[in-house]
Amino acid sequence: MKKLKIGMPKYLNTYPLFFFLEAEESGVELVFRVPRELNRMLVNREIHASLSSSIVYAKHFENFLVIPDISISTVGEVKSVILCHRYPLPELEGKRIAITPETESSFNLLKVLCERFLRIFPEYVFLDKNWRQLEPREKEGFAGYLAIGDEALWLNLNSQNFMITDLARLWLEFTHLPFVFALLIVRKDLNEEEIYRLKSFCCKLYLARAKGVSDLEKIVKQSNIKFPEEFAINYLMHLEYDFSGIKQRAFLKFCEYLKQLGVLERVPEINFFEI
Numbered sequence: 001m002k003k004l005k006i007g008m009p010k011y012l013n014t015y016p017l018f019f020f021l022e023a024e025e026s027g028v029e030l031v032f033r034v035p036r037e038l039n040r041m042l043v044n045r046e047i048h049a050s051l052s053s054s055i056v057y058a059k060h061f062e063n064f065l066v067i068p069d070i071s072i073s074t075v076g077e078v079k080s081v082i083l084c085h086r087y088p089l090p091e092l093e094g095k096r097i098a099i100t101p102e103t104e105s106s107f108n109l110l111k112v113l114c115e116r117f118l119r120i121f122p123e124y125v126f127l128d129k130n131w132r133q134l135e136p137r138e139k140e141g142f143a144g145y146l147a148i149g150d151e152a153l154w155l156n157l158n159s160q161n162f163m164i165t166d167l168a169r170l171w172l173e174f175t176h177l178p179f180v181f182a183l184l185i186v187r188k189d190l191n192e193e194e195i196y197r198l199k200s201f202c203c204k205l206y207l208a209r210a211k212g213v214s215d216l217e218k219i220v221k222q223s224n225i226k227f228p229e230e231f232a233i234n235y236l237m238h239l240e241y242d243f244s245g246i247k248q249r250a251f252l253k254f255c256e257y258l259k260q261l262g263v264l265e266r267v268p269e270i271n272f273f274e275i
Contacts, residue, residue, distance in 0.1 A: 035104060081166070112258065131147060216236045
């Protein structure tokens with residue numbers, strides 16, 4: 001029997017979901033990649049489901065369903081989606097901003113914040129490697145860098161030459177809404193056996209999430225995490241993993257802004273996988 005392949009970004013922010021998860025017993029293989037790679041694999045039907053960028057569902061909602069009440073989201077500061085910039089935000093007009101190769105939803109959040117709210121229009125330059133992998137000469141000419149995930153956490157601790165803007169905090173200031181970075185998205189074309197195994201997996205995932213959010217200290221202490229314990233626990237405490245009504249509305253509002261900017265042709269419908 002072939003295993004159900006489910007994508008999972010292996011960032012610190014997903015540890016509360018999979019640390020206590022007994023995926024193997026559900027006939028499931030967790031596939032760990034950066035978000036942009038998982039997005040590609042899901043759209044190309046290389047995996048059955050994935051905790052992927054919310055923008056993927058928005059662009060392809062006719063082909064997918066959303067697993068109920070699972071997300072990576074935050075109300076305000078998130079710490080792991082940041083713009084590092086050399087000049088104040090209003091002075092970034094026309095300047096070059098480097099974009100991490102790992103992102104999709106976060107870049108579109110940056111685009112909405114800059115163009116819809118701040119009314120500035122930087123030049124976005126998509127990199128093929130992360131900022132920390134660049135040579136000093138390759139960093140020249142960039143006024144800012146969009147970082148996500150563990151790299152963003154590292155820059156929060158080590159970036160001395162940049163101002164740092166937390167994009168989720170800025171989104172909250174402008175909209176008074178939470179922000180949904182990722183959804184658990186599943187293909188519509190699963191067969192009956194795959195659907196049965198996915199339902200079993202979801203039950204285990206809900207239990208794992210309940211255990212995870214209630215014992216963040218254990219997760220941090222027992223995992224090979226490269227950040228100071230207090231910092232990591234504080235970071236995880238800011239995150240939320242549900243997809244409640246207000247977060248559904250916040251996601252759709254984000255999609256409305258993307259439609260206004262021409263990123264989306266239409267605002268998606270949220271269609272749920274029936275557990």
